[in-house]
Amino acid sequence: MKNADIRYLILGNSTAAVGAIEAIRKIDADGAIVLIGREPRHVYSRPLISYLLAGEIDESRMDYRPRDFYARHQVDARLGVRALRVDPRLRTVRVTPVSADGSERNDATAEELRFETLLIATGGAPVVPPIEGRDASGVFTFATWDDADRLTAWIEKRNAQHAVVVGGGLIGIKAAEALRARGARVLIVEREDRVLPLGLDRHASSMAATALRDAGVDLECGTIIERIVVADGVVSGVTFHNGRESSCDLVVMAAGVAPDASIVHGTAIRVDHGVLVDARSETSVPGIYAAGDVAQGIDSLSGASRPIPIFPHAYRQGAVAGTNMAGGQATFNDAFAQNAVDVCGLSTISIGLATAEGGDFEVLTTEDQTARTYKRVVLRDGRIVGALFVGDIDRVGIFTGLIREKIDVTSFKHLLLSGRLGLITLPEGYRRRVVSGEAVAV
């Protein structure tokens, strides 16, 4: 064997990868870490692409970690290099440099890297519905810094002023907000009957819709786009299910993200929607881990195995993987959805089974129409399993903590939405733990 096996090989250069690197270096100061990142960029914050597109921040604020991050953590970062295939049997990954236009160079430049431990942290890929015309110029996805740059270039070159955003979830709303901030007229088309259908219940969603409309964003819910109208290869409009047509000069596809597990398909590594992992972030093949948007683990509140494609989850799952890769012991048993989404100035936070109703669930709500606030808490067996806060999100983390630690709230249920909930009203043992700032074992 020519080269020594790489002690830690990490595929992906984002949140989960950073979580892993920081965790590895807490345990192992100098074991070799090689990172493979397709995008030829220093690690940046993905959610910030909408702020960049809006012009609210400049490029200097995109960095997720300081410029000396790789050097300080002794990471051999190979950026602009793509992983093509994982071979769990030989314990190798085939990688190849990506040329500037994003296409792969010819196969001769590919090489095989041998690893001792591997982390797959390649994230998700935007789901692009098979709508006729989707390949036209002027149709974009919104998942990477390059996407934001391409949109900006298109808007500037074409003086584009009418945008259609396909999808009213988090990414669609963020794209719409940014385009609006740039002065475009924006129409969001959402297949479900409301925006943010995953995190918001009907009432909260209608508040979000009002905030969007107040900001000048148009909304069409409960309908789908049948076709993108193309003239000379360039988008000129969309037609709806019901035959109506609307003109536009750009379309953003924001119909969701799905784990991108293509590099392990057909291998011994088990994949469902995402790469299946246990609470240690380990895949079905020992020594091979996965974390973040590419992975699929257990949602601790519903018990279901599913991807939870959110930032905090990617970091923690990555950190758990890193700890275990470095010989430590860590588990992630409290995964659940957590989303903070600002909708044109209206703060919303949705945690856990925030929209659940009926059956075993008990729902508490409170609302202040003048202040435009709404709160909803979902209980099951005396424990909080979901919380939804709109308008007033102060101290909502107390609820997240109670959910995470499965604290029985029966004795102070009446205080939950009273406005008087504080740490002081929580059970003493739990309160002392929070106040001590003790590490809850990673």
Added chain:
Amino acid sequence: MKRIFAREEYCLGCRLCEIHCLVKHSKSKRIIKAFRREQDTAAPACRVEESGRVSFALQCRHCEDARCIEACITGAMHRDPTTGAVICDTERCVGCWSCIMVCPAGAVERGRSRQVASKCDLCMGEDTPVCVMHCPNEALVYEER
């Protein structure tokens, strides 16, 4: 690292800690000015909680396992490498409130004047945080535990 701890049995609920925190983090650093003119912009990062006869002051716990750092989408929330304190770099914060979403102590707030997270910084640069220094009954202590 040293952290601030409250001793409930000594807390009078006088809120001097809140006042001194606000002044320390105000522009003018002067108590009257800070209170008269800066109420809209300056906020204390320390809050006294009361229930019946019990009260205590609460600030960011500077947790070892800091959820806010993990959840921060920009990297603004970070651990100061020398002091170990959890600090928000407000030049990088975009006010997404992920930190507020995950803090089990409810100790991160929305900034009053700018859309950035606001929290205890342990009075960076001071030997003792002002809330501790000015507590008249030693209900707040700053120590290693």
